Amino acid sequence: MIPAEVEYVRAGSLEDALDALADPEAKVLAGGQSLVSVLKLRLVRPRLLVDIGGLELRGVELRDGELRIGALTVWDELVEASELRRPALAAIPECAAGVGDLQVRNRGTIGGSLAHADPASDLPALTIALGASFVLRSPEGERAVPAEDFFQGPFLTALLPQELLTEIVVPPPPAGSGSAYESIEHPASGFALAGAGALVLPDGTRSVGVTGVSGHPFRLDSPDEAEAMLAGVDVFGDHFASAEYRRRLAEVTVRRALARAEQRREEDERWTA
Numbered sequence: 001m002i003p004a005e006v007e008y009v010r011a012g013s014l015e016d017a018l019d020a021l022a023d024p025e026a027k028v029l030a031g032g033q034s035l036v037s038v039l040k041l042r043l044v045r046p047r048l049l050v051d052i053g054g055l056e057l058r059g060v061e062l063r064d065g066e067l068r069i070g071a072l073t074v075w076d077e078l079v080e081a082s083e084l085r086r087p088a089l090a091a092i093p094e095c096a097a098g099v100g101d102l103q104v105r106n107r108g109t110i111g112g113s114l115a116h117a118d119p120a121s122d123l124p125a126l127t128i129a130l131g132a133s134f135v136l137r138s139p140e141g142e143r144a145v146p147a148e149d150f151f152q153g154p155f156l157t158a159l160l161p162q163e164l165l166t167e168i169v170v171p172p173p174p175a176g177s178g179s180a181y182e183s184i185e186h187p188a189s190g191f192a193l194a195g196a197g198a199l200v201l202p203d204g205t206r207s208v209g210v211t212g213v214s215g216h217p218f219r220l221d222s223p224d225e226a227e228a229m230l231a232g233v234d235v236f237g238d239h240f241a242s243a244e245y246r247r248r249l250a251e252v253t254v255r256r257a258l259a260r261a262e263q264r265r266e267e268d269e270r271w272t273a
């Protein structure tokens with residue numbers, strides 16, 4: 001299908017972008033990998049597209065003791081980033097490497113993925129496990145929202161219409177931690193039927209986020225009892241995977257992610273020594 005007619009502006013600065021977003025019928029365009037399909041299907045019909053692709057919101061850096069990832073960073077940059085080689089953070093490039101194909105990984109941004117909030121997308125579960133927060137900018141200023149409060153439903157987030165997601169902030173785990181991401185993919189789309197991100201701290205504390213099985217990704221409060229916890233989750237089913245099957249896949253991904261995160265703890269100790 002062909003998208004409906006729409007005005008287009010390319011923002012030259014963050015301020016320009018925020019000014020343009022004052023229009024209640026404006027929509028942000030980043031890499032266009034999700035938005036263009038939605039426009040073609042006319043599921044959204046904005047009056048104005050605000051292209052933020054030229055803004056300097058790109059890259060991975062350690063700043064003020066925190067890992068900061070610009071919202072316009074594309075998947076392949078996460079795969080290559082030297083700041084993410086530590087075994088405690090290895091789940092991030094691992095997750096990014098499994099997303100889509102070459103084009104998607106070179107055009108699609110992580111900010112776009114998080115803001116789009118497809119309930120089957122991979123990274124949200126991991127941001128929850130890692131205790132990340134998202135920096136949201138509006139003309140009124142800046143606020144930080146923890147990943148687990150950001151995702152509110154299918155394609156629904158805490159972002160207000162005039163806000164931009166500018167940065168993802170990850171607290172670096174202490175030395176001797178390990179992380180991993182595991183998913184079981186739909187064979188045609190590559191999206192997660194079930195996926196789990198895990199972080200294991202040196203004292204054995206475990207943190208797990210799950211995606212693909214319900215309206216939005218969520219934290220498993222007691223990862224050691226994944227089976228019991230998932231029993232209480234309202235898991236959806238479709239013609240490809242029933243709710244029971246998806247629940248089972250989720251249990252498997254949680255177990256696998258925790259086991260690999262555990263293995264990486266020793267590697268991280270050596271890495272940081």
Ligand SMILES: Cc1cc2nc3c(=O)[nH]c(=O)nc-3n(C[C@H](O)[C@H](O)[C@H](O)COP(=O)(O)OP(=O)(O)OC[C@H]3O[C@@H](n4cnc5c(N)ncnc54)[C@H](O)[C@@H]3O)c2cc1C
Nearest residue numbers: 028030031032033034035100108109111112115121122165
């Ligand atoms: C063929 C294909 C395969 C894919 N496979 C996978 C997969 O295996 N796993 C997976 O997780 N994902 C997958 N994806 C999804 C892909 O990761 C996303 O489409 C991409 O990352 C979205 O980023 P974008 O920059 O293209 O966003 P856009 O398409 O430009 O925008 C998406 C949405 O986010 C909003 N938005 C974008 N940036 C911001 C911002 N900074 N602040 C506020 N709002 C913003 C836009 O207004 C729009 O609503 C796939 C996509 C395709 C096309």
